[in-house]
Amino acid sequence: MVQPIWKTVRQSSLWMLTLAALASFATPAVATDLSECSTTAFTVVEVPAGTGTASDPYLIATLGNLRWISEGDAGSLDGKYLRQTADIDASDTVNWNACAGYQPTDDYRGVYDGGGFTISHLYINRPTEDNVALFGEPQWGGSVYNLRVLDAEVTGRDNVGILYGWCNNRCWVERVYTTGTVTGDDKVGGVIGAYRPLYLETKISFAGSDADVVCTGEGCGGVVGSLAGGDIIEDAYFTGTVSGTGTKLGGIFGHNWNDNGVVTRAYSTGTITAQGSAQFGGVVGNTGAVNITSAYYLEGSATTTGNQSAIRPDLARTQSQLQTATTFAGWDINGASGWLQDPAVNNGYPYFAIEATIEVSPAAAPSGTGS
Numbered sequence: 001m002v003q004p005i006w007k008t009v010r011q012s013s014l015w016m017l018t019l020a021a022l023a024s025f026a027t028p029a030v031a032t033d034l035s036e037c038s039t040t041a042f043t044v045v046e047v048p049a050g051t052g053t054a055s056d057p058y059l060i061a062t063l064g065n066l067r068w069i070s071e072g073d074a075g076s077l078d079g080k081y082l083r084q085t086a087d088i089d090a091s092d093t094v095n096w097n098a099c100a101g102y103q104p105t106d107d108y109r110g111v112y113d114g115g116g117f118t119i120s121h122l123y124i125n126r127p128t129e130d131n132v133a134l135f136g137e138p139q140w141g142g143s144v145y146n147l148r149v150l151d152a153e154v155t156g157r158d159n160v161g162i163l164y165g166w167c168n169n170r171c172w173v174e175r176v177y178t179t180g181t182v183t184g185d186d187k188v189g190g191v192i193g194a195y196r197p198l199y200l201e202t203k204i205s206f207a208g209s210d211a212d213v214v215c216t217g218e219g220c221g222g223v224v225g226s227l228a229g230g231d232i233i234e235d236a237y238f239t240g241t242v243s244g245t246g247t248k249l250g251g252i253f254g255h256n257w258n259d260n261g262v263v264t265r266a267y268s269t270g271t272i273t274a275q276g277s278a279q280f281g282g283v284v285g286n287t288g289a290v291n292i293t294s295a296y297y298l299e300g301s302a303t304t305t306g307n308q309s310a311i312r313p314d315l316a317r318t319q320s321q322l323q324t325a326t327t328f329a330g331w332d333i334n335g336a337s338g339w340l341q342d343p344a345v346n347n348g349y350p351y352f353a354i355e356a357t358i359e360v361s362p363a364a365a366p367s368g369t370g371s
């Protein structure tokens with residue numbers, strides 16, 4: 001798969017995502033075994049400016065600031081606001097923590113506004129650990145907006161994703177995009193590993209991924225690995241690959257944990273490859289009671305080495321249909337919704353803008369201590 005380059009083009013208040021697939025583009029080398037990394041990391045913890053309030057957020061401008069969130073004296077970040085102010089090259093994370101890479105942030109409860117910027121070349125190699133991602137286990141109001149995480153390499157055991165590992169109780173995600181590889185056992189996703197609210201509604205909107213997702217257990221999805229009852233995925237797309245020896249593989253999500261999830265305005269052109277008797281589908285990976293409206297996948301993109309049939313084949317559409325705006329009636333393509341479509345961008349399939357700034361709604365902002 002050709003790796004995309006995402007260019008930022010300022011138009012009004014939006015940073016538009018423009019795809020330019022260039023075969024000559026080369027990314028910095030990322031270690032794939034311990035012999036390729038150094039036990040000496042060059043990035044030290046750097047305390048960011050700001051006080052963490054809505055009016056004076058912590059300003060995340062460097063890799064050292066990012067390490068402060070993970071390993072420094074950042075406390076629990078309960079109710080704190082953070083805003084990224086520059087693109088961050090995280091290539092040095094391959095050398096952190098005896099080559100285990102970045103340490104996932106645990107129990108994250110803050111509001112992180114990526115400002116339309118990028119974190120690139122994030123490396124996490126923790127195959128015996130659960131809840132592995134940039135934010136390992138956000139909950140009780142932990143939120144991320146307006147962020148791209150590109151060319152990541154993330155390996156964990158269960159609940160593994162590029163952005164979130166296990167989103168537990170009222171986690172919100174809006175306008176995010178990921179690329180890279182993510183590998184694990186159960187509940188593995190290109191954006192989020194497991195989305196499981198115990199008490200409160202959890203929502204992901206305007207999430208896109210071109211990641212390569214590999215799992216050996218249950219629940220492997222292009223956007224979300226495992227979805228739980230009450231969870232909402234709206235306005236999402238996937239263009240990468242989902243594969244492995246596991247079961248319940250899907251383009252938008254893999255495993256529907258306890259039914260009653262919602263998926264609306266989503267599509268996948270990604271390649272879904274199942275093996276043997278594994279359950280799989282172009283949009284969803286199992287047959288639980290999910291409310292699916294206006295969601296599609298590219299015809300022929302979901303296949304198996306066995307004799308199982310793809311789940312919800314009625315959601316399949318041809319390439320021409322997915323490149324035609326009338327297929328997406330109600331999405332408000334090229335209108336106020338944020339969805340865009342241009343024959344010269346994203347192979348003609350719909351995509352969306354990531355805003356440079358966004359207002360955090362009161363419903364999404366954390367409150368209280370969660371105790």
